[in-house]
Amino acid sequence: MPRLASSVIPMATNGSSVRALHTPALSTLPRDMISLADYTPEQIAALVESAADFKDKTKNHGQAFHPDEPLKGKTIGLLFSKRSTRTRVASETSIAYLGGHAMFLGKDDIQLGVNESLRDSAIVISSMVDGLFARVGAHSEITGLAKYSSAPIVNALCDENHPTQILADLLTIWEVFGKRKPEAKTVFDVVRGLNVAWVGDANNIVYEMLSAFPKCGINMNVCTPSKYPIPESVQQMAKSDADKAQSNVSYFTDPVQAVQNADIIVTDTWVSMGQETEKAQRLQDFAGYQVTQQLVDAGKPNKDWIFMHCLPRKPEEVSDEIFYSDRSVVFQEAENRKWTILAAFSALFSKRA
Template sequence: MSGIRHLVSIKDLTDKEFSILVDRAEYFKSIFKSNETNEFQKNHLKLLGRTIALIFSKRSTRTRISTEGAATFFGAQPMFLGKDDIQLGVNESFYDTTKVVSSMVSCIFARVNHHDEILQLCEHSSVPIINSLCDMFHPLQAICDMLTIKEHLDYSKNKLKVAWIGDANNVINDMAIACLKLGMDVAVATPPGIELDQGIVNAGKEISERNNTKLTTTHNSVEAAKGAHILVTDTFISMGEEYAKVAKLKQFKGFQIDAELAKHADPNYKFMHCLPRHNEEVSDEIFYSKHSIVFEEAENRLYAAMAAIDVFVNNHGNFDDLK
């Protein structure tokens, strides 16, 4: 439907719009942490009596908790609709399900398998769709990651380098664009045979030219880690790829973030991971070290979801009033 703004990926937003989303997440975190009764009541009235649907084709921990918590903060009732709860794609078309669900709710958070499913939801929904993960993008994770970096290293005052060591997946697709939009350099190291999506590379180059940032891709993890202020990785084996575990682990040999690799980063580097984490991706020595900010990062998913609801639902996708 025309006129409705959805959150599909970070590259769909202007640099300023994305910056505002991160700032809104920071703002709601300050309110949430303050326990200020008047602010809680004011925000709780914004969606009181409304419903927010969570259509999840994939299991989740952080996404479900943060989304339900954010909906409740604004007074809405979250309604979880797992793959075994509704007819989506089984006995009913995407079109029919989307028309029905969107007619009864204020917003749909969708955690699905394929990017095309998000696009179908957006095409037929009468309310905002918030992409809560598909195989191409994960914008809520990018918002929370940028808030976490801002809190610990303040990208607005420091020139930072983010090094991604691992797979070319939905998380880095949005994270790379997010970093470049906010003035950070990005180095992406993937194993030979795995390349960052060309559409992301092209968009990254365009953003870099206007923001004086740099996106580099390599198959050398040490090269990517050199001087990095943030080391970040994700699972090597995505949901649905468990059958390929043995081959994947062989392919990713040498890409674990461990103490040896971390020696090449800035001495005060931070380590990030969107979780759940496995040992082949990062050693315990790094994951549980003073450099690790993974649990603060996980908590910030709540405030990212709040920001998304506030901008796309409460404010109808209008960023002008929030500058």
């Protein structure tokens, strides 16, 4: 089996001087994190830098817990309507790191909008906790929670957005490509001009990428089957951000064309939770979309390209040859979920009285 890419890579080579550059932006964050569409590039960079700082202090300097315990005496509610390995482990360990108490509320513990309206649930739960990390179904559920909650909300996933995952992706990209740009001074110096090729479904992961990457100067080639287009509203938002940042967003149905000159190739599940009845049809519709060495050879990405996937992974989406290769940073990316969730919790939950 090919050697795995290391899950522990030194943070981008520029150290604390990079992290300090955007730190003041953390004080201007919106109360809630619904989508990175609501955040400025500087605020996104500040969260990535904060995550890198937490990772560096923990892994390189032995800081097992935050010395100031900013969540001491605070309870964070974890509302999970959908199961997750990385999100649950990352969130519970992050709260412990910050000195707080995690209260896990799974789909069998609480049913948002079923026996009690979502409005009533949000009002009641938020009156007893200091923050909510909610993994839900419909986008309307996360926006409804934010509307009626008296405590800050961080979106752990909904059908349109997944902000903490995309922050983890940005941290991973900064770590990998920062090592190749020793002259870089900022996060933007590292990521600006990189080419990301998305090959897969039109889902919440690519929507969130389009909410964040173009405004940070990252170019995107988005490849989905013709039956699964990116919504026009998402395309318009991405184009507006790309125009301001002088980046590019292009759309394809041919994966070979999409991966040409890519620095990063990304895919995700073709059958999300709740779409199981569509599996047979989707497997037909996504024929030719598996990321394989054959696709890479035909598409000719850039020399030092890497592969990313938010997990869990199914073999039809990417071959073992790619997934377990030196090109793959999927496990580094998975670990970085912890550090970016930790950064989000520290910024949004600890500053609240």
